[in-house]
Amino acid sequence: MSTILITTAVITGLCALFAIILTIADKYIANYGEVDLVINEEKTYTIDGGNTLLDSLRNEKIFIPSACGGKGSCGYCKVKVIEGGGQLLSTEKPWLTEEEQKNNMRLSCQCKVKENMKIEIPEELFNVKEYKVKIVDIEPMTDKIKKFRFELPEGEKIQFKPGQYVQIKAPEYDGNTEEVYRAYSVASSIKDDNHIELLIGYTGGICTTYMHNFVEVGTEIDLNGPYGDFYYHDDDSEIVMVAAGTGFAPIRSILYHMKDNDIKRKARFYFGAKTEDDLFLLDEMKMFEEELYDFKFMPTLSRVSEDSNWSGDKGRVTNSIDTYLENGGNYTAYLCGSPVMISSIVESLNKKSVPNEKIYFDEF
């Protein structure tokens, strides 16, 4: 018995050692020379081989969404590889549906550029830029959420659609030895194109710890964007907005867009929170109620104490959908929150006969 155990341990150890040697050799010894990277059959970049596709593209100032910073744990960095790229790796499979695997989609942070490659990316990613922005204001919203206002360098502008997101980079800091990019929805008006506002909730993660504990007014941050297919769509349906926590951000950007463009649509914003302390920007919501064509902010609280004077809605935000929406009404819904919250709201909306193609959501 002990001989079997020792043999197994030796073989396992040798395999691990071999894997480490291969990784080190690949990183420091392998020289792939220059390779051609062809994008969308029209642009060719001659680059040094050996880096991940994500890093190679970033070196050419082409930014692919990468909320986990290239760790293979967000699934955002999908790119279609037409030629080159080698075998699909086990680290990619969990993030790709069978359909995507058949269509040669790859995680660009896992796939290395070792030979000439041809890839396809959405045209709009060529509009994504990186900016060095400066924090010009920090305002606490709740005990966990802060609103940050960033200023772009003089003369630079960012163009985005209301509802889209950007990524910011947290550098190494005391207690953190890695740079990471994290995604945050833009909370401000697209008109104010020299500034960006973000709502960042403290989660204890690398980036939120950096933003809550290590920056101040004047700190410079690397920010890139815009990204995302969650944004305002114009038609004459009634708008149903549903969010919780920092999901408030993209809705706020959409509300500013409606105000700036005098959009005459009925809109209701159902915001789910636990207690009154979790509500914020109430004066601003009042301003939107006064200035927009037909808008109401309708928060609902799930934990109201007995001595509270709260006279608004109580319960989960799905109750608001059940209570206020008419079955068969002409609605378009914008949902921002956790996957669990979103799936229960989609269910409630479907019960009111809102079709999935009229439901846009931003999960985080």
Ligand code: FES
């Ligand atoms: S960057 Fe997150 S999985 Fe590739």
